[in-house]
Amino acid sequence: xxxxxxxxxxxxxxxxxxxxxxxxxxxxxxxxxxxxxxxxxxxxxxxxxxxxxxxxxxxxxxxxxxxxxxxxxxxxxxxxxxxxxxxxxxxxxxxxxxxxxxxxxxxxxxxxxxxxxxxxxxxxxxxxxxxxxxxxxxxxxxxxxxxxxxxxxxxxxxxxxx
Amino acid sequence: xxxxxxxxxxxxxxxxxxxxxxxxxxxxxxxxxxxxxxxxxxxxxxxxxxxxxxxxxxxxxxxxxxxxxxxxxxxxx
Numbered sequence: 001x002x003x004x005x006x007x008x009x010x011x012x013x014x015x016x017x018x019x020x021x022x023x024x025x026x027x028x029x030x031x032x033x034x035x036x037x038x039x040x041x042x043x044x045x046x047x048x049x050x051x052x053x054x055x056x057x058x059x060x061x062x063x064x065x066x067x068x069x070x071x072x073x074x075x076x077x078x079x080x081x082x083x084x085x086x087x088x089x090x091x092x093x094x095x096x097x098x099x100x101x102x103x104x105x106x107x108x109x110x111x112x113x114x115x116x117x118x119x120x121x122x123x124x125x126x127x128x129x130x131x132x133x134x135x136x137x138x139x140x141x142x143x144x145x146x147x148x149x150x151x152x153x154x155x156x157x158x159x160x161x162x
Numbered sequence: 163x164x165x166x167x168x169x170x171x172x173x174x175x176x177x178x179x180x181x182x183x184x185x186x187x188x189x190x191x192x193x194x195x196x197x198x199x200x201x202x203x204x205x206x207x208x209x210x211x212x213x214x215x216x217x218x219x220x221x222x223x224x225x226x227x228x229x230x231x232x233x234x235x236x237x238x239x
Contacts, residue, residue: 007215030177033184034215101173111181 006037008156010149015162016045018078018090018105024162025108031158032115039156040112041149043122046162047129048073049105050121050136059130067129075105113139120144163222163233165197166190172229176204180212183234187218190236195221198232205230 009031013024024040031038042050051073058068083089097104103111113119121136123145133143153159169186171179179200186196198205206223209232213220221233 026177029181033177033181034212100175102175103178115181 006035008152008158009036009038010153010156010159011038011040012149012159012161013040013042013046013049014044015081016048016073016078017081018093019080019082020162021046021049021075021078021105022108024160025105025112027160028117029108029112029115032112032117038112038115038117039120039149039152040117041120041122041144041152043125047121047125047131047136049075049078049109050119050140051131052135052137053077055135058132058135061130064130068131071129075109078105109137109139120148122146122149163197163224164195165233166194168197168199171198171200171202171205173201175202176208179205180208183209184212184216187216187234187236187238192236192239194236196234196236198234200230200232201228203230205232209234 009028011024011028013021015021028038028040048071053074053076055072055074057065059065080090080093119140121131121140121143123143126132126143133140167186167190169183171182174182179198179202183196183198190196198209209223210220213234217238219235219237221235224231
């Protein structure tokens with residue numbers, strides 16, 4: 001498909017749970033495989049998917065620092081939305097995925113990047129939570145606002161909110 | 163059916179067979195046929211949909227026991 005006639009798919013990733021993140025990246029990578037131009041816009045808890053695993057404490061002032069301590073994020077810390085069971089359910093889910101040779105969320109993110117999927121953190125939530133470009137894993141493109149997302153979404157045939 | 167290339171996706175779940183087939187088709191020449199081996203039943207509906215969206219041709223889907231063979235001709239530019 002020629003660049004000019006590429007269909008567009010935009011996804012708002014609001015949730016920061018492992019299962020919902022997987023669903024978002026499965027659809028994003030499939031869309032890219034189907035020749036679509038895919039943009040993922042990460043906001044609120046969805047930002048946790050993109051945060052570096054190593055980050056300890058960030059932000060300015062007591063409130064942001066406390067928040068970043070309680071809401072560390074990173075792919076290693078993602079939980080299932082159901083059956084987390086103090087980590088047991090999530091651990092089992094990861095084992096089941098491994099047994100089925102299913103890609104991990106990290107592998108999905110790398111795959112999405114290789115396929116040209118754009119990963120955009122939301123500027124407002126970044127501002128509130130005290131996050132900067134440095135808070136995120138590599139491959140994340142410029143922080144943008146709702147107008148950028150709507151600018152992309154209005155050109156897209158498909159927009160999902162996960 | 164004769165194929166120019168074969169892609170083994172047995173044991174892989176959605177979307178991996180489609181993602182891998184898309185990568186493989188990219189490397190192939192127009193007119194060539196790719197054979198995809200899979201056991202994820204989703205491919206029976208996924209591959210025709212992928213072909214329709216990308217402008218390739220889904221030639222045949224054969225199911226033998228648990229194994230599914232899908233043939234795709236590269237027709238996209």
